[in-house]
Amino acid sequence: MITKGCMIAVLVGVAMAMPRPEERPHYGPPPPGYGHPEEEYLEPAKPYAFDYGVKDDHSGAQFGHNENSDGEAVQGSYIVALPDGRIQKVQYVAHPEHGYQAEVTYEGEATYPEVKPYIPEPYQPYQPQYGPPPPQYAPAEPQYAPAEPQYAPVEPQYAPEPPVYTEDAPAEE
Numbered sequence: 001m002i003t004k005g006c007m008i009a010v011l012v013g014v015a016m017a018m019p020r021p022e023e024r025p026h027y028g029p030p031p032p033g034y035g036h037p038e039e040e041y042l043e044p045a046k047p048y049a050f051d052y053g054v055k056d057d058h059s060g061a062q063f064g065h066n067e068n069s070d071g072e073a074v075q076g077s078y079i080v081a082l083p084d085g086r087i088q089k090v091q092y093v094a095h096p097e098h099g100y101q102a103e104v105t106y107e108g109e110a111t112y113p114e115v116k117p118y119i120p121e122p123y124q125p126y127q128p129q130y131g132p133p134p135p136q137y138a139p140a141e142p143q144y145a146p147a148e149p150q151y152a153p154v155e156p157q158y159a160p161e162p163p164v165y166t167e168d169a170p171a172e173e
Contacts, residue, residue, distance in 0.1 A: 045071040053079075062087065072096060084110040 053064030060081065067076030077091040085108055092102040 045069070047071045082106075082110075084112060086110050 047068075047070050049066075049068035051064075051066035053066075055062045055064075062081035063079060065076065065078040067074060069075075072095070074094040075092070077089065079090075080088045082088055087107040089105045089107065090102055091105075092100060094100045
């Protein structure tokens with residue numbers, strides 16, 4: 001019983017000792033900097049106009065776009081040759097008060113290629129074609145005979161070197 005009481009006291013002490021954050025973590029945009037604010041240069045809208053078009057008889061590509069603006073409203077149109085053979089024309093006006101308004105028209109009739117059903121060829125299992133097997137050659141036996149070693153031990157000739165006498169030796173008396 002004392003052990004259980006000690007364990008509870010230790011657990012309560014550990015729980016009380018754990019640091020609690022005073023404030024829950026908050027993730028948001030960074031605080032504003034103290035630097036000098038950048039100046040905004042509001043330029044008035046400028047009128048413009050552009051136009052381009054492509055009609056290539058070799059590849060069949062046909063598309064174009066033209067647009068002009070008076071500085072406030074934008075008017076334009078574009079054409080596209082669709083894959084089904086029709087030509088799509090779009091005329092649009094974009095105005096800050098009225099929004100984007102487009103009128104889409106199509107020229108020509110949609111034509112689709114004739115769908116041919118897929119008929120697979122009849123299945124024929126693979127018939128391997130084997131030729132004659134390659135000839136099996138046995139390796140040739142070696143044509144050499146190893147030479148017999150001829151050992152002739154050489155007897156060492158030990159002879160002491162003769163002493164060298166010189167006349168300067170002291171005489172014995």
